[in-house]
Each structure stands twice: as structure tokens, then as C-alpha cells.
Amino acid sequence: MGSPLGVLFANFFMGSIEEKVLSKKKPSIYCRYIDDIFVRFDTADKLEEDLRQRLVDESGLIFTTKNSINGSLPFLDVQVSHSDSGYKTSVHVKSTSNGWCLNGQSELSRKIQKVHY
Known part of the structure; x- marks a missing residue:
């Protein structure tokens, strides 16, 4: 399943993306393990879609929501x-x-x- 350093590189990459994206607007709960993210916002605005789009724009990755x-x-x-x-x-x-x-x-x-x- 790839290099033993894969997890380290994935965490480093996502950490650098999160630093940029979450500096603008941070959810009340944000938990991540490798590529799974658990997010909670205090308001029901379009914040979820905005965060997903910022992550996509900054990383070039595809994020799905549930x-x-x-x-x-x-x-x-x-x-x-x-x-x-x-x-x-x-x-x-x-x-x-x-x-x-x-x-x-x-x-x-x-x-x-x-x-x-």
C-alpha cells in the first residue's frame, strides 16, 4: 500500500492545507484522521459547502460530504x-x-x- 512514509506525507500535506483554509473561518468542531474529516458548524448556513470548496481549491483534491x-x-x-x-x-x-x-x-x-x- 505504498511507502511507509505515505501517512506522514499525507498528514503534512493536509496540515498545510488546513492551516491556510481554517485561518479564514473555523468550524466549532474539526477532527481529521488522514483523509476523513468530522466537522460541526454552530450555524446552518452554507458553511459546509464553503469549507469543502476552499479545501478543494487549495488542495486540488476531491472532497465528498455526508x-x-x-x-x-x-x-x-x-x-x-x-x-x-x-x-x-x-x-x-x-x-x-x-x-x-x-x-x-x-x-x-x-x-x-x-x-x-
Whole structure:
């Protein structure tokens, strides 16, 4: 899957893009892991689309958006739900999951185990 330095370069690149883009207008919550970004704005204006377009213009990358449904949104295998008292998280299992994963004690991809949810 590429160079071991790929993650370092991706983080450096995105960090330099974010420094430029977020200096103008910053959302109330902005979390990123590699290329997945979780954003929350305090107002329901067109700020989401403006941020997406600024990221596209500055980086040349394509960004897609996904809005929360009933105040809930999956982010990095975590289901984030918003309520009046704050945020609640739970494990998010994708619909395409077959329940198999690598054994955490193993260095070999052949050693897999069934995970029960």
C-alpha cells in the first residue's frame, strides 16, 4: 500500500492545507484522521459547502460530504450521536462487514478470527 512514509506525507500535506483554509473561518468542531474529516458548524448556513470548496481549491483534491441523519453520523468506525447534553459514541459496524478481522496478537494476515457483535 505504498511507502511507509505515505501517512506522514499525507498528514503534512493536509496540515498545510488546513492551516491556510481554517485561518479564514473555523468550524466549532474539526477532527481529521488522514483523509476523513468530522466537522460541526454552530450555524446552518452554507458553511459546509464553503469549507469543502476552499479545501478543494487549495488542495486540488476531491472532497465528498455526508450529513448526519437524526443527529448521528459514522466517523472512523465510531457512531457519533449529538444530543442536548453533548455527544455520545458507540461502535459503528459497516453493512458490508462479514465479522472477520486480523488477530491483534498476530503479525500474519492468515491468522484471523471471527468477531461477534
